[in-house]
Amino acid sequence: MEAAKGIRELDPRKCSEIIEEIVRMEKKLFPKHESLARNFHEELQKKNSGLLYMKFGEEEEEVVGYVMFSWISSLCASITKLAVKENYRRRGFGEALLSAAIQKCRTRRIQRVCLHVDPTRTPAVRLYQKLGFQVDELVKSYYSSDRNAFRMYIDFNDEN
Ligand SMILES: CC(C)(COP(=O)(O)OP(=O)(O)OC[C@H]1O[C@@H](n2cnc3c(N)ncnc32)[C@H](O)[C@@H]1OP(=O)(O)O)[C@@H](O)C(=O)NCCC(=O)NCCS
Numbered sequence: 001m002e003a004a005k006g007i008r009e010l011d012p013r014k015c016s017e018i019i020e021e022i023v024r025m026e027k028k029l030f031p032k033h034e035s036l037a038r039n040f041h042e043e044l045q046k047k048n049s050g051l052l053y054m055k056f057g058e059e060e061e062e063v064v065g066y067v068m069f070s071w072i073s074s075l076c077a078s079i080t081k082l083a084v085k086e087n088y089r090r091r092g093f094g095e096a097l098l099s100a101a102i103q104k105c106r107t108r109r110i111q112r113v114c115l116h117v118d119p120t121r122t123p124a125v126r127l128y129q130k131l132g133f134q135v136d137e138l139v140k141s142y143y144s145s146d147r148n149a150f151r152m153y154i155d156f157n158d159e160n
Contacts, residue, residue: 003092006060007100010051012044018053019044021063029083033144034118036068036081046070049080052100054093064088067097069105069113077105079115082124094127102131102154111156116142116149128152 010018019040026037036043043049049070056064065084071077079101084094105113116139117124133152142149 003096004100006055006064007052007096008055009104010044010053010066012041012051018063022051022053022066025063025066025083025085026081029086033147043068043080048072050104052097052104054084054097056088056093065093065097067101069101071105071108071110073110074108075110076112076114077108077110079105079113082127089123094123095130098127098131106156112153113156114151114153116151118143118147119150125150125152 012019023037023040026035026040030037044051049068051066051068053063053066056062065088066081067079067083068081069077069079079098082094082098082101084097102113113133114136115128115133117128119125119138131154133154136151136153139149139151141147
């Protein structure tokens, strides 16, 4: 897929400028209660988590999107964040990032990838559904007292 070209894995020990750029995006795109900006560095140091980001531009100078994931058990991984800058949306970048994160999660032989998403985030819900995620349940007050979440999942078996 052409859109997947600029995807890289973050090395948290080396990429401090990239991390700052992602933290700025995180602050801009997500309300406080959904934002990981304040503890981004700690999140990245966790052994069982990872981040893929996409560079774009003539010389790939700009970070335009990122996806975070973690392995929560030997059988299950979780997508913890996905975002694309507003002016770069609808070009296939979100889908490319999510697909790459799923592939990465599957390098450990997990059977399920799950995530939480605010049901009002229609583009994200549609994207997850497009890649095969199903809604498991509505979790009331997940983000805050008045904001719920869909828990979604996709299962894999050995033939996939
Ligand atoms: C969700 C998000 C990452 C999608 O990124 P994107 O690069 O625009 O997505 P893509 O161009 O790869 O679109 C892939 C699919 O997503 C769905 N989609 C994306 N934007 C959509 C929109 N505005 N309306 C409906 N469906 C949409 C479609 O199914 C689309 O497939 P199609 O092009 O065949 O119709 C982006 O909208 C975003 O950053 N939103 C804000 C942050 C967020 O909600 N993150 C998820 C919760 S952590």
